[in-house]
Amino acid sequence: MAPITRSSVHGRALESERSGSHESSYTAGENGEDQEMADDYDDESAAEGAKFLITTVIRLPNILTLLLYHTNSGPRHQSPYQFSAQDILRPLQDTADRVSRQAEEFAKQLDKFNINRETTDQSLWDDALVLLERFSAITRTRLQKTAVDDSDGQLNKIRLEEDLWVLARNLLACNSPETVNNAQIAQESRLGDLHQYSSNTELWTAFLDSDAVAQEYETILSWLQDRAAETTEPIEDLLHSLTEKSERGNGVWSAGPIYTQAAIKQQKRTRVWSKPLDPTAPGLKRTHVRPSDNKSLVAQLDPDSRTRESAVLQNQDEFHEQAAWQTCWEMLRRGQTAADIQSWWAQRKEVWRYEALRCCGQKASEMAESPWLRILNLATNPEWVDRCKALAHNPAIVDRYQKAVYGILCGDDDVSRLASETIDDYLFALFNALLIERYQHYIQAYRNKLTEPAAIAYRPQPDSHDNIRQHVSRVQSDQATKSESHVPHKVIEMAMVSKDYDAFFLSMGRAAAHVAHATGQGFEMIDPSTAESNEVSQVNAQDHDSARIVVHVQLILQALGFLDSVYMDHEYEMENNIVSYINFLQSIGRFQLIPLYASRLSDKRAQHVLGSILIKVKESKERDTIVKLMKKEDLNLPEIIMGIFSLANIDDLRKLQHKDLPTPPRITIPGGTAKFAVLRVKPQLMTGNVSEAVENAVRSVEWCRYVDAESWGGAAWCVSSLYKIFLFQGDFVALRQLLDRVSLSEISLAAVGMNLNFADGEPLIENGGDEDEEMDEDRVQPMSPSRKRRDPLAEHPLTRSGTDRETLAFKSLIWRQLEQLATAIDTLDIFQETADNLEANRSNPTLLRTYKRDLKKALDDVRTAIAPLLDNDFLSQPQDNSDEYQLRVIRNHYIPECILAYNSVLWFAGHFVSRAWLVECMELAQRVAEVPMLTNAFVEGKRMKELVRAFAVDSEALLQANEQSGPKAKKMKTEKGNSDIWKVSWKEQGPIDLEALD
The missing domain is CATH 1.20.190.50 (Delta-Endotoxin; domain 1)
Structure with a gap:
């Protein structure tokens, strides 16, 4: 998923916009510091990390013994184990190498991110956006190199990570000083520029320019739509079962209730009627029925005939109708453009469905590629909102996809959730409703301005972060989506869209402590008193990729000032996330990367952590490199060395200070x-x-x-x-x-x-x-x-x-x-x-x-x-x-x-x-x-x-x-x-x- 730069018309990035992203001071030292840091990361340590991962994380003693026996024993017999040791170890080696290289690539990019600037400095934000784009590019490269025969779960996990970097980048762009300042300026002027002849496109553009929160919601909706379009199977495959039941056959593009239409024609021929079939005709309800259950069939075939006549369609047509409404839902869910939707239904001779999905409003050629035409047209067709709400709550409509489509069109979150099956579906329904609500608020301000020309200023509604967080909490506890919330990276996504950064990173920091003491890995660097955490955070804390995402997002948000308050009150727990990642780098043998992340810790914590880790470095060459990097990061080297000594000898030092020293033995x-x-x-x-x-x-x-x-x-x-x-x-x-x-x-x-x-x-x-x-x-x-x-x-x-x-x-x-x-x-x-x-x-x-x-x-x-x-x-x-x-x-x-x-x-x-x-x-x-x-x-x-x-x-x-x-x-x-x-x-x-x- 490419980074989305907001376009006030189309809501998604153009190629020219993406290629023109800022580099600013971020790349100023690329040929200097980056090369210096790259020289410090040698291939030997990568190999050591790979060996360490294989020998410590993967435990195959019995298998390897058997493999060696069959490989090296005297007479060679044909055995299913013969020559398989290399085959087993090779993918493990590849995995270790990949993990080590990826950790190095992330560190190189982070090293170029200069955080010594004020949070109001736009160049700091520009560099943060570039950094997130590069993280996304690293993950995209990994996705391209991942074998196609890898598990779907692994591919989906990597794809979600790539998309998360895009989401983080686009959300930060909506919160940058430049964006916020431009929105404040627009609030004072853009509404005054509108008039009674302003088009829906102009109105929508002015709305987004004036409301930074609405830009966030539009960004999240676009991201959710793109995710669905990229990761969900094609609509035809999704509806294959319903299509078979509708008995349309392959290649037959004519749609509509053709089986019910045939029954109506049969009644008209039998009764020799040339005019439309009258639902009140005597005897019609006795003869014009569905064979399977003897329910009355509709007599006329307008779209609301079933509701109006309280009748049904033939079974095949019912399946077709279900497939049609599910298709409408999927089109909205995937953010298909107005042109694509029109082409789809025109081919199936049901263009009225396209007209319904775009809210029967104006046709704007410049919006043909936008997924927001259905929202734009609410400005000139307010009656459609009321009609969709009525249909969404009509008890006569039983199809959940039909109700959900009406709910999406009118911005009714409760009804929209009827068709939701995944966490992303629920989030889509929520942010769709929030965006429409804010747009309608702007429309009302626009109408007030038409009656009062002097009212040119606009004040957006407050943000809905509390509502979003409650929604996310409900999704995590709902039995239908609870298991999905345990999927690695998913909790990171929910934290991003809800902007609940403080609670999320604090929970992850406590989970890192819990995992460290539960597994015995890195526990000496984390206080056990911080080990209380929830189950979802613990799942993600045990996933090294999730831990890597968490620590890099945290470091960026910390640099931008998002986490000042939680750091003030819970610095130790917040730093647990960084310490946990440092422990991971230690486990794969990437000691040269550790000083960079240790420099993001408080002085005392850095000394304690490095003291616990560097004691394990044996080679003088590697020590020289690490010292060089610590000096580069302005770490307090003497205090760290004192920490190394103290932690390695803490018990003996305490005994040495005791008044009653033991009598040494004789020589x-x-x-x-x-x-x-x-x-x-x-x-x-x-x-x-x-x-x-x-x-x-x-x-x-x-x-x-x-x-x-x-x-x-x-x-x-x-x-x-x-x-x-x-x-x-x-x-x-x-x-x-x-x-x-x-x-x-x-x-x-x-x-x-x-x-x-x-x-x-x-x-x-x-x-x-x-x-x-x-x-x-x-x-x-x-x-x-x-x-x-x-x-x-x-x-x-x-x-x-x-x-x-x-x-x-x-x-x-x-x-x-x-x-x-x-x-x-x-x-x-x-x-x-x-x-x-x-x-x-x-x-x-x-x-x-x-x-x-x-x-x-x-x-x-x-x-x-x-x-x-x-x-x-x-x-x-x-x-x-x-x-x-x-x-x-x-x-x-x-x-x-x-x-x-x-x-x-x-x-x-x-x-x-x-x-x-x-x-x-x-x-x-x-x-x-x-x-x-x-x-x-x-x-x-x-x-x-x-x-x-x-x-x-x-x-x-x-x-x-x-x-x-x-x-x-x-x-x-x-x-x-x-x-x-x-x-x-x-x-x-x-x-x-x-x-x-x-």
Whole structure:
């Protein structure tokens, strides 16, 4: 159905009018923004959406298993299932591709619609009309590509959607500022231009120009007529049964009551009468009867003879009469032109029916193609209205189509409904009556003007929206049409014609919530308290095409100001419709389209929705595209990223704020013999399967790479909080994932262009020693002390203004230190794994050499990773009170664990690499004693006893190593000088009582 541009004469669009539709600013950016958006939508995501739809919406596990069995099994037997897998999946793939392409096409057109204009700006309305025309064109293309062997229901559904876009476009045209302004001007002048010789055409034109509401009704009537003409079967096919019963035969075009006429002629021949048969003639009622029931036949054949004579026609003529009146109804219902109606009945030699349908008024050549001739002529033939009303209510007329035709001609809605079978039929009868009522009101004003020439202004009647809404409500509850109201898109049509937008979109928003929580799809984005809705809305909310229509119509009407009041009171429910469609886009994998629709949500809702959805985006390329689109839509990217993190970790974040935090598990277990009892890191501490919850949690902070320098503090808080969560949970597998995928160096470089892992603004200087020094087993490089200690921060790091390197580094302080702690645990785990491999292969010289080389590398990594943990300020500069408590718990638990594990590393290295590492154990003891943070961690963590035991074992090992020194032993050296200070004579007298050392 092509868009209808109102013609004041013909009521439907001319081709020239359609081709001249406004483009205005709507197309200004077509070669720019549209191309940019098109580039962002790649075919890969369409394929992903298709696969997702097939695998999640269509469930065929048993069938597919059977198909694969018959396709791939050994001997190939002829089977009805053989080679059918492709045949089954191909239409599903095509459907998924079609859905994905259509969603993209709608998004592209919506993206070009600039809503940042006043609702009184005519260019905004022009662009909205163009947008609706393009939506209609998209649907028309889909209809043309839909296979002819698809179900009639699917074809009718697509056709109705196309027509709905046309209807929405034409109704908006009737409400545009330009149309309303022109109507107000016409109300003050057009009536004054009319005179007593004005034609019906001039009168009709002036009426429509002066009444914007009448233009709406005419638009709806035209749309209903065109719909009936396009979707209803031909009249000949519709009346096939009645035609057969009338026994006219094929190709016989003469009509009228020919069988009754033959009976009348028979009576005249029998009675030898040349004059018309007299109904009162004696004996006529006894002989001139219908054989089937002996009822008196009419004696004369004028159109109202049956009523006037209280007689009947022959059965065949009765069927013909029924078919004729039904044909008249269908002609009016389909909006056939006066010329077509005249030609039809002229061929059947019953032109009087055409004269009746055009109200026996003037013949206007310029109205030959108009369906409104029957209404125009009411101006000069008011008696016909009264006559039609009388006939419509005459109890002697029993044929419902005949009554309905009279009801249409006089504008009687109650009688017109007698022939109505569908919702569109009922709406046609209603709007026909409303249009005639308004026209008669104008005619009365015109007649008053003829008697009072000074009365040139016209005031139209108020609109009948309340009456229409009551009618629509009655149609939805009527048993005859209730089932039809459940057909997808039908409720959208009724909302459009009744302009009951507020109630409709509100009901659909609540239905969207109901469906989301009933199906479990997208429920996390919608509050369940909005889930009350009616059955019809729920049916449409489950239909993806209906949901797409609803959301795009809603966005257009919102931009034009139609929904201001309902948005003010029910914003959340109204936005449910947009959220529901966003969830659909997510389900088909079209993540790139989501920012466009999210930008139409309120800020908080957009953050919540995008936070729920974007956590599922895995590919960095797709994230880059989505971020680009979010920036294009001016979405608050930092807040959205914060929303992604919060929603993915909401439960854990709440636990983190609890006063009684759980005690983290240990990373070490006892190892060695009773005599040399040392701790060791738990085997495979940081290896294992990654749960879905952990994957989502880590993925939620991967988005931090897209924040800017102004929002860097929020990103640092997110990552730091996740480190704390994993540390308190003792989820070391998750800790490894976070360490590998969200490093401060990489994320800060991507976000702010600086590597904030170096707090002083300079990277650490790597050891430039030669290879011999690195391989010297007895040369021990001392642990680097921390950089210069800073004074306590004067203000909260995350609220400190500025984007310079130092400020951003301060904001990253906790992140950096927690990452250093995780790195230390990771390197300890790697060293333990290497040490275990070395011990297991001590008898294999080849492998032993390899593992010993790996052990040295792992040892260097451990010493580098442990160094930051020995700083007195490590995890000692909290950002607030809550942070202070959390860091203290982490520090008092993990610092002793790491120090004890590191001591075990040095002890092991002293036995398997070089005795010099045993000296480092003593240096470590001295370090723990000198640094208050380390001492307090052991004391508050109640680990001092274990520390003393460990250092006692180290001392014994060192003394034993010194006893083994001799002429060939290498001299132990350190950077601070010789280790002679530790050389004492030791004679073992028996086992050491380690408990006594406590």
